[in-house]
Amino acid sequence: MKIVAVTACPTGIAHTYMAAEQLEKTARALGHEIKVETQGAMGIENELDENEIRQAQVAIFAIDIEIEKRERFRQLKVIQVPVQEAIKNPKSVFHRLQG
């Protein structure tokens, strides 16, 4: 599956990146293709472009705050979870994709 994801936490210095790491690692293990955009203290990094979003089948938001440029994902199915869940139990986040 082609997945796009966004992670964002209030302080933006640790959990945003830990969640991104977990999502990337787990996706690889489960055989998915994923690109994770981080919205942290350094602003938007690894930004998803229109093309990538269009080609994706689903978006995962592991966020504890409102994100920027949410409108990009209007046409896409979005699974939203707390950052903590992506860190603690990333597999369960991917299980939801099947549901």
Next chain:
Amino acid sequence: MSPGSSNPVEFGFVCPLSDGLHARPASQMAKFVAEFVSQFWLVNQRTGTSANLKSPLAIISADVRGGDTCSIRILGPDQEQAAHALEQFLGQELAKENENSLPIEAALPQTLPRALQSPAITRYPGVPVSPGIGKGKAVVVGRLSLSQPLNGDSPASREQEERRVERAIATLRARLQALLSRSMSAAEKAVLEAHQSILDDVSFTERITASLAAGQSAGEALIATGKYFISLLKSSESAYVRERAVDVEEICLRLLEEIDGPRFGSARVTLEEPSVLVAETLAPQQLLEVDRRWLSGLVLEYAGTTSHAVILARSLGIPAIVGVKDAPVILTAGEQIVVDANRGFVVPNGNPTVHRFYDREWQTQRWRQQALSRHSTARAITRDGQRIEVGANICSGEESAAALAQGAEAIGLFRTEFLFLGRERAPSEDEQFAAYAEAARGAKRRVTIRTIDVGGDKPIPLLNLPTESNPYLGYRGMRIYREHQDLFRTQLRAILRASAVGPVQIMAPMVSTIEEVLWLKEQLGESQEDFERRKIAFDPLLPVGIMIEVPSVAFNLDQFSAEVDFFSIGTNDLNQYFMAVDRDNARVAKLANVRQPSFLRFLKHIVDAVQRNGKWVGMCGEMAGDVRNLPLLLGLGLHGISVSSPEIPALKRTISRFSVHECRQLLLEAIECARLEEVDELLRNFTSHEPVQPLLDPELVIVNSDSRTKEEAIRELIDSLYIASRTENPDHLEGLVWAREQTCSTGLGDGFAIPHCRSDAVKANSIAILKLDHPIEWDAIDQKPVSTVILLAVRESDTSNAHLQVLAKLARRLMNAQFRDEVSQLKESGEILTHLSRELQIPLQPQ
């Protein structure tokens, strides 16, 4: 002068001191006018009160506040001279008092440490006036009162009563004198001298005499006099003046004790274990009497921030809080209490958590002090390994030890004229020797003694220097030495004698020609010959140097270098002569800027010329004390700078950030500038590129921590930032970390937690690491206890910089089980640092 004139001289003045004419300026004024025969009166136009200027108490009682208009009337044979001198004193010396007043810092809005937040903990709030944490047994001190009846005292003859008072005053004066002869801090000395000045005050003694004349007994007269002045002082609108009432009260009580037996009763205390004094109010000598080994804090109900008790507490470093309502009633004698004078409250009967918190806090404060003093004892070395000597400017021998404690590497300027100011006769050779020798012993480093520099802006009565229309261009500095040869020789001899005690060198002020130097060396040579004949020890190689203050010297440096051993640039005068600006004239003072490109070029010419001749050149003016000028001074290639002691630690720290090579480039660019603004712009750009502190630092790694709870672990990490001076507000930072914990726990699992915060309350981005001896509960995602805690503290205003990338990398690495495993195995701080810096690819030293 108009001897016997019957018309007084009158002039007006506006009080320039924001705190008004309080005790210190009042006693200075009284001391100053005491040198004249004339009578002086001051009338405060606002209140209509008049005061005898020779009485400090009367001056204080006149309640002159900042901005009050006063008129001064002088009558007597020397009234003209007195008026002139006093006007100068009011305009110059008095205005300097503003710099000496102690500002009280407003309390910060505070977040309490979590350990103190429990509703079960009682806290009595107050105003912190002397910082620190004090723990000890509450000792409640009884109140002083003049109202107690006398012990059946019936007046004898008036003469007998007068003698009783005189004897009491003499006894108390002798006791104060004895106290003053001990070594003590400047603040203690000032308090005791203030008490002495009450005893010597003409209004005070006149009042007693008047009461005795009215038929009162000695005791009654003292009580009446005390009450009179207390009510006068207490009715003042100035808090400072009101606080002087307790001083008068104490003096009267002590005099009464001499006449009427013990009066202090419960107000006299003996300490036998660490104690906190709790009182309504405390008289200064009461405080000086207690055994300081056991005095760990003060809690007072009524005491102003400028009361002598508070000033003393501050100078002795005793934590103190005032304004604690009903303190002697709500705090029980004998219970263990904590005075938190950093946060402003008293904690009675704290629980074990509170006590443990404060024990750790106390340790933290000590470590921070040690960390700060490490900076001050290190030598000043630039980033590229160049040395510049940072010395201190002092005015008295006793200041040298304090200068050494601040990190002075030498005494670059001993301003000896301060030994002569306010004196009727010049200090003797022995007295001067004592001062110079004390400086040499206290500093344990080279002391540059500048011979007396008076005239111009520094008139001294004892020399009777003529009044000049243009004093800065007049009879000043070494120009007066020929006329006052005896005085100068006495000084030379005192300095020569001190040269046998420690490394001293002599420096002459306001030199303009070679002849002056030759004359000075001739005088010195004669004294040396005399010393040899009389077998008095001295240093035959005593270096001789001069100040560069007069531009003529700058263009004769090859010749001067043949005659002297060193030079010191006095930027204040040099700049004023160079720019043709009287710095006291507000209309033109702005022109006297030491960063004018022309002046920088001039300085470069001087330093280059001296160095060409292989001599030492330093700077001791205000330019050197301003840390903003530092890159320019390093660029000039000065061998040393000398500044006032408090500026030393910051200067030394800053020096270590610069490279002389870069500073030299900067100076070359600066002297090419046409305008001052361009120089300032260059400097701004230059200093904004100072290297930042590294993320990781050995100071921020704690192994074998004994923290028992999440609360303690977080605090310990925050404290490590505080010890390393990476934050000045640990409570605030702790609050932010906890706020973050509330959104979701930072326990990552596998025994790791990464609490974090983003705030400019942290001065440098930091990673602090704690390895716990015993794992603690953290509410981690796997519910397992935590044994490695990594605190990330990031500045709010730093966006998208390299540090954030490193932290993001660390966060990602922490998701890797192998990385976590490796880090949790590491036991030593060195290993941890090396491992992390390798994994995260960051250097451990600042770039």
